[in-house]
Amino acid sequence: MIRKIAATAALAAVAASPMTVSAAFPIEPIGPTVTVLTATPALVGAGVSVSALGLGSLSFDASGNAVGLFPITGGYLDPDLSNAMVQHAGSGLRLSRAGTDVDLENFVIDTTLAQDTIFGQVTVGATVLNDVPLFTLSGFNLFLSEPAGDALVSFLGIPDLGGAQLGFALTSPVAAVPEPETYALLLAGLGLITLAARRRTQKG
Structure with missing residues (x-):
C-alpha cells in the first residue's frame, strides 16, 4: 500500500508540470496513430493483459504483438512543421494484472x-x-517513461520497465488497422512526428 501511495505521489508531481503550447495551426482528425507494442509477449509473460479503451482498437499480429489504433482527435502543428501536439481524446490502453487495472x-x-x-x-x-x-x-x-515504469512496478508488481523500448508508433492518416506486411509502408511514409523531427534537425 505504501508503495502504491508513493507511486501516486510521484506521478502527481510530474503531472503538475504543464506542457508547452505554441501558436500553431489546428490539426484536423485525419486518421489514427498506429502503435505496435513489441513488448507485448514480455508483458503477457509477466501476467499482464493488454486491452483497448474507448475509441481505441487493438489486434494482435502473428508474433503476439499488440497493434493499437488510436484516433487523432485534434491538436496543433507549427506553420514550419517544426513542432506538433497531437491529441487522442477518448481512447487508450488498459494494463491488468492480479485484479488491478x-x-x-x-x-x-x-x-x-x-x-x-x-x-x-x-x-x-x-x-x-x-x-x-x-x-x-x-x-x-516508443519508450516507457521512468515515472510510468515506477508506477507499474508499484501498482502491478512487475519488473521495472522504465526507459525500456515498448515498440514503435507512427502518426499517419491511415484509414484502418494495418496488416503486418504494411508496417514497412507505414514506416516509409512521413507522419507528423517525422516531419517535426526532420524540420527540427535541419534548424539545428
Missing part, C-alpha cells in the same frame, strides 16, 4: 519539448491523474 488514456504527443513525449491520463481505482508523461519517442521508437 491501470488505465492510460487521452494521449497527447508533444514534440515541443527537448524529448518528444506522450502525455496521458492515468486511472487506478479511484485515483485519476492528468498530463502524466507516459512514454517518450525517438524517431518511431
Whole structure:
C-alpha cells in the first residue's frame, strides 16, 4: 500500500508540470496513430493483459504483438512543421494484472519539448491523474517513461520497465488497422512526428 501511495505521489508531481503550447495551426482528425507494442509477449509473460479503451482498437499480429489504433482527435502543428501536439481524446490502453487495472488514456504527443513525449491520463481505482508523461519517442521508437515504469512496478508488481523500448508508433492518416506486411509502408511514409523531427534537425 505504501508503495502504491508513493507511486501516486510521484506521478502527481510530474503531472503538475504543464506542457508547452505554441501558436500553431489546428490539426484536423485525419486518421489514427498506429502503435505496435513489441513488448507485448514480455508483458503477457509477466501476467499482464493488454486491452483497448474507448475509441481505441487493438489486434494482435502473428508474433503476439499488440497493434493499437488510436484516433487523432485534434491538436496543433507549427506553420514550419517544426513542432506538433497531437491529441487522442477518448481512447487508450488498459494494463491488468492480479485484479488491478491501470488505465492510460487521452494521449497527447508533444514534440515541443527537448524529448518528444506522450502525455496521458492515468486511472487506478479511484485515483485519476492528468498530463502524466507516459512514454517518450525517438524517431518511431516508443519508450516507457521512468515515472510510468515506477508506477507499474508499484501498482502491478512487475519488473521495472522504465526507459525500456515498448515498440514503435507512427502518426499517419491511415484509414484502418494495418496488416503486418504494411508496417514497412507505414514506416516509409512521413507522419507528423517525422516531419517535426526532420524540420527540427535541419534548424539545428
